[in-house]
Amino acid sequence: MIEHQLHPAGGGRAQTLFDVIGGLKVRPRFCRAEGPSGLHRSPQRGETVEFSEYKPYAPGVELRFLDWKLYARTDRLYVKSFCDERASRFLLVVDDSPSMRFPPEGRTKLDLARDLAAGLAFLAAQKQKDAVGLLPLSQVASGISGDFRSFGWLLSELQKESFAAPSQPSAPPSPLADALSMLDLRHPTTVIFISDLYEAPSRLMTLALGARRRGHEFWFMHVLSKEEIALPFSEFRNFVDMESSERVDLDPQAVRAHYSGALHDHLQALKPLAGMGRYGMGILGQNPADILKRFLAD
Numbered sequence: 653m654i655e656h657q658l659h660p661a662g663g664g665r666a667q668t669l670f671d672v673i674g675g676l677k678v679r680p681r682f683c684r685a686e687g688p689s690g691l692h693r694s695p696q697r698g699e700t701v702e703f704s705e706y707k708p709y710a711p712g713v714e715l716r717f718l719d720w721k722l723y724a725r726t727d728r729l730y731v732k733s734f735c736d737e738r739a740s741r742f743l744l745v746v747d748d749s750p751s752m753r754f755p756p757e758g759r760t761k762l763d764l765a766r767d768l769a770a771g772l773a774f775l776a777a778q779k780q781k782d783a784v785g786l787l788p789l790s791q792v793a794s795g796i797s798g799d800f801r802s803f804g805w806l807l808s809e810l811q812k813e814s815f816a817a818p819s820q821p822s823a824p825p826s827p828l829a830d831a832l833s834m835l836d837l838r839h840p841t842t843v844i845f846i847s848d849l850y851e852a853p854s855r856l857m858t859l860a861l862g863a864r865r866r867g868h869e870f871w872f873m874h875v876l877s878k879e880e881i882a883l884p885f886s887e888f889r890n891f892v893d894m895e896s897s898e899r900v901d902l903d904p905q906a907v908r909a910h911y912s913g914a915l916h917d918h919l920q921a922l923k924p925l926a927g928m929g930r931y932g933m934g935i936l937g938q939n940p941a942d943i944l945k946r947f948l949a950d
Contacts, residue, residue, distance in 0.1 A: 747847030748816030778803035829855035853921035860928035869929040
């Protein structure tokens with residue numbers, strides 16, 4: 653069930669995921685100039701819209717935008733800059749490749765991804781009245797475009813057993829960046845990709861940079877399991893690549909140091925993606941509400 657019950661200490665009414673995150677906002681990093689009235693920013697200026705930032709005063713700027721209180725504190729003239737609030741478009745893309753179905757027992761990374769997608773859909777579609785679409789990654793690679801629907805439809809799709817159902821591909825899965833490059837984005841869109849991000853960070857950066865030039869932005873929500881981070885196994889065993897089904901015999905203790913170093917380097921290389929939009933991490937077992945609070949901070 654997506655809408656988790658969160659029981660407060662000391663008793664009281666249990667809260668759902670949607671209760672806890674209801675005060676959050678899903679704001680694109682970069683101004684949007686399109687869309688009907690909503691809760692997002694376009695570069696238009698005016699005094700009745702949302703405050704954006706302070707800028708140093710320059711001759712010709714209307715004096716009514718000067719912040720005199722700030723002048724009294726700093727002895728410098730600053731102008732308030734505003735952004736008109738407009739609706740925006742979000743496309744939630746959930747990685748449904750085989751590695752997202754790890755671990756093989758209990759809740760998986762895909763389960764967590766669905767929870768996070770539901771929370772983001774609630775905030776954008778239900779609370780903010782934005783246009784929100786939803787696609788499993790496998791459908792992107794098939795050339796299917798995401799429909800922008802109501803929150804009720806989005807939640808219903810995420811709760812279906814058939815959403816991102818396992819399939820037997822006739823060919824190896826496409827690299828993540830290649831699959832995402834097939835998205836048909838005709839209007840400024842914020843793509844929120846929820847994945848374990850087993851892809852070269854440089855390829856994801858190239859993808860995000862190209863999207864920025866076309867007026868879009870990519871957010872990356874990185875989901876991992878505790879086992880992938882700590883490699884807690886102690887006995888010699890047979891490991892299976894969930895993407896290719898390739899098997900290899902390994903002594904976890906012998907490779908742990910190398911594995912930890914490689915994982916650290918990979919995670920560090922992913923962090924610059926935040927400069928293209930947003931990048932955040934969630935670990936299976938963490939509270940989805942806490943993950944979203946960190947992801948949407950600032």
